[in-house]
Amino acid sequence: MSVRIGITGAAGRMGRMLAEVISEAERPCSLVVAIERAESSLLGADVGELLGDGASGVTITSDLASVASDIDVLIDFTVPEATLHHAALCAEHGLPLVIGTTGFSDAQIAQLRETTLDLPVCQASNFSPGVNLTFDLVKAAAEALGDSADIEIVEAHHRHKIDAPSGTALSLGEVIANALGRDLSQVAVYGREGRTGERTRETIGFSTIRAGDIVGDHTVVFAGEGERLEITHRASSRSAFAHGAVRAACWLTHQKAGRYSMQDVLRQEKNPL
Numbered sequence: 001m002s003v004r005i006g007i008t009g010a011a012g013r014m015g016r017m018l019a020e021v022i023s024e025a026e027r028p029c030s031l032v033v034a035i036e037r038a039e040s041s042l043l044g045a046d047v048g049e050l051l052g053d054g055a056s057g058v059t060i061t062s063d064l065a066s067v068a069s070d071i072d073v074l075i076d077f078t079v080p081e082a083t084l085h086h087a088a089l090c091a092e093h094g095l096p097l098v099i100g101t102t103g104f105s106d107a108q109i110a111q112l113r114e115t116t117l118d119l120p121v122c123q124a125s126n127f128s129p130g131v132n133l134t135f136d137l138v139k140a141a142a143e144a145l146g147d148s149a150d151i152e153i154v155e156a157h158h159r160h161k162i163d164a165p166s167g168t169a170l171s172l173g174e175v176i177a178n179a180l181g182r183d184l185s186q187v188a189v190y191g192r193e194g195r196t197g198e199r200t201r202e203t204i205g206f207s208t209i210r211a212g213d214i215v216g217d218h219t220v221v222f223a224g225e226g227e228r229l230e231i232t233h234r235a236s237s238r239s240a241f242a243h244g245a246v247r248a249a250c251w252l253t254h255q256k257a258g259r260y261s262m263q264d265v266l267r268q269e270k271n272p273l
């Protein structure tokens with residue numbers, strides 16, 4: 001049976017890519033609902049025409065509540081405040097939710113968890129299979145090198161990105177901190193300026209580049225005496241995130257209530273890349 005998908009943030013960079021990927025998807029799924037904010041000038045527009053593909057019959061609306069019963073799963077790539085609103089509507093309708101939005105505060109994360117306790121939820125700072133493999137590679141490197149290396153995370157994204165460091169950089173930091181028994185909130189250093197003093201070994205540094213149309217680059221540097229190891233992932237198209245999110249959405253419709261990551265999706269399917 002075809003999975004009926006709804007997307008929020010339909011006119012955004014990821015929303016448009018999701019609509020394109022769903023229309024071309026090999027798995028049985030279809031785009032049924034496309035939601036934008038109430039002030040959007042694109043309300044009423046046909047999603048297919050927006051993509052230059054001709055009419056699709058799916059028009060952009062702002063009222064998720066009135067169409068929630070038409071879909072099997074919602075994919076949200078918007079902003080944290082909107083995600084919280086959409087999560088509450090999903091909870092009301094028992095609708096599985098895929099969350100790609102990043103930049104939540106600790107309080108918003110707690111609220112999101114409480115709101116969605118009874119739902120299947122797949123949340124990932126990055127839905128690309130390559131980045132999820134990078135999490136495993138970085139964990140292995142951190143465990144092998146232990147406290148013998150200084151660890152720094154460098155990320156680069158397009159000029160329109162509104163949160164920093166990226167959710168993916170923070171997830172990489174969490175993976176490393178967990179592998180080394182460190183508390184990221186205690187050891188993270190977000191940028192340096194002025195007379196900083198020498199670096200201490202346990203710190204994990206984050207550097208951010210915002211420029212042009214960079215889709216998303218992440219490098220983790222493990223630097224010791226006389227050598228350094230760098231693990232880099234570069235996304236060249238948002239399609240990697242969109243394909244991953246659609247894959248997660250189809251998978252999620254068969255899951256019980258609970259919190260899932262993209263790694264859960266990939267581990268339970270056969271072909272990780």
Ligand code: NAD
Binds near residue numbers: 012040079099128241
């Ligand atoms: P974008 O600004 O291009 O798109 C966001 C869209 O959400 C906009 O069209 C905006 O109008 C819409 N929106 C805002 N409030 C809304 C509301 N209340 N209801 C419906 N729509 C609303 O941003 P983007 O580049 O598409 O990224 C969106 C989010 O996804 C960001 O947080 C980004 O960091 C994250 N992201 C995650 C991944 C991942 O793999 N997890 C990948 C890329 C981007």
